[in-house]
Amino acid sequence: xxxxxxxxxxxxxxxxxxxxxxxxxxxxxxxxxxxxxxxxxxxxxxxxxxxxxxxxxxxxxxxxxxxxxxxxxxxxxxxxxxxxxxxxxxxxxxxxxxxxxxxxxxxxxxxxxxxxxxxxxxxxxxxxxxxxxxxxxxxxxxxxxxxxxxxxxxxxxxxxxxxxxxxxxxxxxxxxxxxxxxxxxxxxxxxxxxxxxxxxxxxxxxxxxxxxxxxxxxxxxxxxxxxxxxxxxxxxxxxxxxxxxxxxxxxxxxxxxxxxxxxxxxxxxxxxxxxxxxxxxxxxxxxxxxxxxxxxxxxxxxxxxxxxxxxxxxxxxxxxxxxxxxxxxxxxxxxxxxxxxxxxxxxxxxxxxxxxx
Numbered sequence: 001x002x003x004x005x006x007x008x009x010x011x012x013x014x015x016x017x018x019x020x021x022x023x024x025x026x027x028x029x030x031x032x033x034x035x036x037x038x039x040x041x042x043x044x045x046x047x048x049x050x051x052x053x054x055x056x057x058x059x060x061x062x063x064x065x066x067x068x069x070x071x072x073x074x075x076x077x078x079x080x081x082x083x084x085x086x087x088x089x090x091x092x093x094x095x096x097x098x099x100x101x102x103x104x105x106x107x108x109x110x111x112x113x114x115x116x117x118x119x120x121x122x123x124x125x126x127x128x129x130x131x132x133x134x135x136x137x138x139x140x141x142x143x144x145x146x147x148x149x150x151x152x153x154x155x156x157x158x159x160x161x162x163x164x165x166x167x168x169x170x171x172x173x174x175x176x177x178x179x180x181x182x183x184x185x186x187x188x189x190x191x192x193x194x195x196x197x198x199x200x201x202x203x204x205x206x207x208x209x210x211x212x213x214x215x216x217x218x219x220x221x222x223x224x225x226x227x228x229x230x231x232x233x234x235x236x237x238x239x240x241x242x243x244x245x246x247x248x249x250x251x252x253x254x255x256x257x258x259x260x261x262x263x264x265x266x267x268x269x270x271x272x273x274x275x276x277x278x279x280x281x282x283x284x285x286x287x288x289x290x291x292x293x294x295x296x297x298x299x300x301x302x303x304x305x306x307x308x309x310x311x312x313x314x315x316x317x318x319x320x321x322x323x324x325x326x327x328x329x330x331x332x333x334x335x336x337x338x339x340x341x342x343x344x345x346x347x348x349x350x351x352x353x354x355x356x357x
Contacts, residue, residue: 165345191223278333
């Protein structure tokens with residue numbers, strides 16, 4: 001089977017990481033696989049299975065024009081399946097493929113329980129148009145499917161659930177031998193409003209004032225809110241305790257060097273970083289929100305109200321002040337994470353594609 005995944009860009013993010021991981025897994029399973037990015041980097045045609053329009057933004061008119069050009073020539077012209085991730089790629093790809101004369105099967109993925117289009121008239125009209133060309137809408141969790149169908153009931157028969165998958169073997173190789181001194185709290189995720197780092201910084205400030213235990217909080221990821229969050233961290237007198245690491249490629253090593261994983265999101269379609277942390281044996285403190293709560297469950301972590309700094313601080317304190325309890329919770333993680341292997345995710349996609357073909 002020849003599969004092409006199309007995404008806005010391949011910069012760091014849960015959806016983008018899944019696209020890359022699925023690409024590698026499809027190749028390992030013996031399928032032809034390609035990735036096309038609507039934006040980012042230089043224009044690239046076919047190098048190592050990767051194509052990019054080279055545009056600065058997926059909204060750029062040239063992005064759709066160049067995408068049409070890609071699909072007028074081999075190997076993309078002969079693709080059996082095109083699988084599109086994220087908006088605005090979901091909106092822009094169908095028209096570009098029609099102009100190229102491509103006639104395969106078109107699929108979409110939804111990665112979140114919330115976006116800014118939902119609940120607005122403009123968003124409703126846009127999504128009516130956006131989703132109609134797709135054979136199926138692949139939702140990364142049951143919570144995402146429920147949100148999609150509540151927003152657009154006409155998608156009920158087309159929305160299917162395939163849970164995200166992670167490369168668990170990268171994280172399971174690290175055995176936990178005890179807490180570091182001082183304990184290390186780790187967060188991984190883009191610095192955006194959905195990740196709720198403003199509230200989390202206030203929670204950590206409460207933790208500092210409420211306990212004598214020393215600790216460090218490392219935040220791996222970058223985004224539009226970085227400067228704002230760094231300034232807030234300084235204003236809360238957290239310099240030296242909180243470190244913004246930026247984009248990192250060594251996430252498995254960071255998790256090995258951490259003691260607690262903190263994911264305070266206000267909405268999360270799935271929470272692939274939480275799965276990776278559980279695979280590494282880290283106890284998780286997670287926002288009690290749809291999608292994320294299903295991934296973490298009630299044994300591998302502590303679920304907290306992401307709007308409550310007090311509740312988040314109390315959960316973190318419970319773990320860093322009681323290493324034995326934290327280690328006990330962490331031991332439940334690998335078994336829970338095993339439900340979300342990358343191989344199972346890829347095979348479920350292949351099964352869906354085969355049934356449609």
